[in-house]
Amino acid sequence: NAGVTQTPKFRVLKTGQSMTLLCAQDMNHEYMYWYRQDPGMGLRLIHYSVGEGTTAKGEVPDGYNVSRLKKQNFLLGLESAAPSQTSVYFCASSFPGTVYQPQHFGDGTRLSIL
Amino acid sequence: AQSVTQPDIHITVSEGASLELRCNYSYGATPYLFWYVQSPGQGLQLLLKYFSGDTLVQGIKGFEAEFKRSQSSFNLRKPSVHWSDAAEYFCAVGGYSSASKIIFGSGTRLSIRP
Numbered sequence: 657n658a659g660v661t662q663t664p665k666f667r668v669l670k671t672g673q674s675m676t677l678l679c680a681q682d683m684n685h686e687y688m689y690w691y692r693q694d695p696g697m698g699l700r701l702i703h704y705s706v707g708e709g710t711t712a713k714g715e716v717p718d719g720y721n722v723s724r725l726k727k728q729n730f731l732l733g734l735e736s737a738a739p740s741q742t743s744v745y746f747c748a749s750s751f752p753g754t755v756y757q758p759q760h761f762g763d764g765t766r767l768s769i770l
Numbered sequence: 771a772q773s774v775t776q777p778d779i780h781i782t783v784s785e786g787a788s789l790e791l792r793c794n795y796s797y798g799a800t801p802y803l804f805w806y807v808q809s810p811g812q813g814l815q816l817l818l819k820y821f822s823g824d825t826l827v828q829g830i831k832g833f834e835a836e837f838k839r840s841q842s843s844f845n846l847r848k849p850s851v852h853w854s855d856a857a858e859y860f861c862a863v864g865g866y867s868s869a870s871k872i873i874f875g876s877g878t879r880l881s882i883r884p
Contacts (some may be wrong), residue, residue, distance in 0.1 A: 696779070698860055698874035699814070714871065745853070746813055755821070756802060756866055761813025 658682050660762035662747050664766065668768045669737045677732040677765050679747030688730035689759065699746065705730055725730045734758060737769045743770040747767075772797050774863050774875035782881040785853055791878050799827035803844040804862040804872065805835055814860060820844065821866070831855070840848040856882045 663678040686707050688739065689712075691699040701714030705724040719741060721733045730749075734741060744766050748759040773796045783789055791829025795801055802821050806814040825837040834849045844861060861875040 696876050698774075698876045700873055700874075704871075705859075748813070753867060756819065756870070758816040758819075759814075761815070763812050 660747055660749055662762035664764050666766045670770050671704050673737050677745055679730045681728055681749040685749035687750045689748040690732045691746045693695050693746060694743050739769045742769045743767060772864055772873045774821055774861050774873055776861055776875040777877050780879045781884055783851055784883045789848045789851045791859050794842050795863045797863050799844050801863050805846050806860045808858045824864045837845045853882045856880055863873045
């Protein structure tokens with residue numbers, strides 16, 4: 657079972673470059689999330705989506721854009737990368753529910769901005 | 771405002787010894803509490819969750835946690851740790867339904883002494 661797959665696993669960018677991180681899930685989950693993880697700060701929610709074609713801002717959305725054109729994919733874009741966006745990025749997905757459904761996480765993308 | 775505090779950044783215990791990881795939370799309503807584990811290079815995995823009822827909850831891998839409302843705490847315990855338990859552990863609050871957001875603590879890194 658693939659679960660949640662993130663592409664790429666590592667990337668180094670120069671300030672001002674753009675890139676897109678891809679998240680794909682094969683569990684037919686409605687909800688998808690993008691987090692960033694920084695030392696000593698836990699995970700912070702960037703954007704999330706509750707279904708195909710819908711997205712919403714999380715705690716730290718500035719500098720990022722997302723798209724959910726297909727149910728199984730959730731893209732995170734950096735239009736003009738900044739050193740402050742150096743982080744490990746995690747995608748997660750879950751079923752919807754009136755009670756909490758566990759989020760399934762990918763293995764992360766380590767992004768360095770020089 | 772919601773917040774989660776994990777006061778211990780790094781803990782080292784001997785293999786076979788007992789473990790307790792501390793978590794304190796601040797939440798305006800009935801808290802929904804979680805513990806996640808992150809092995810090196812991987813995403814987060816849900817260990818256990820508390821919604822209501824019995825304040826002692828059992829999770830996977832032999833972990834348990836106790837909810838103490840009077841102390842605003844949700845400490846994670848394990849009677850005897852194994853070398854494979856070395857990982858980072860995150861406490862989180864919120865997220866009763868899948869559409870709700872979760873606030874993560876900053877994490878506690880657990881090392882196991884042979």
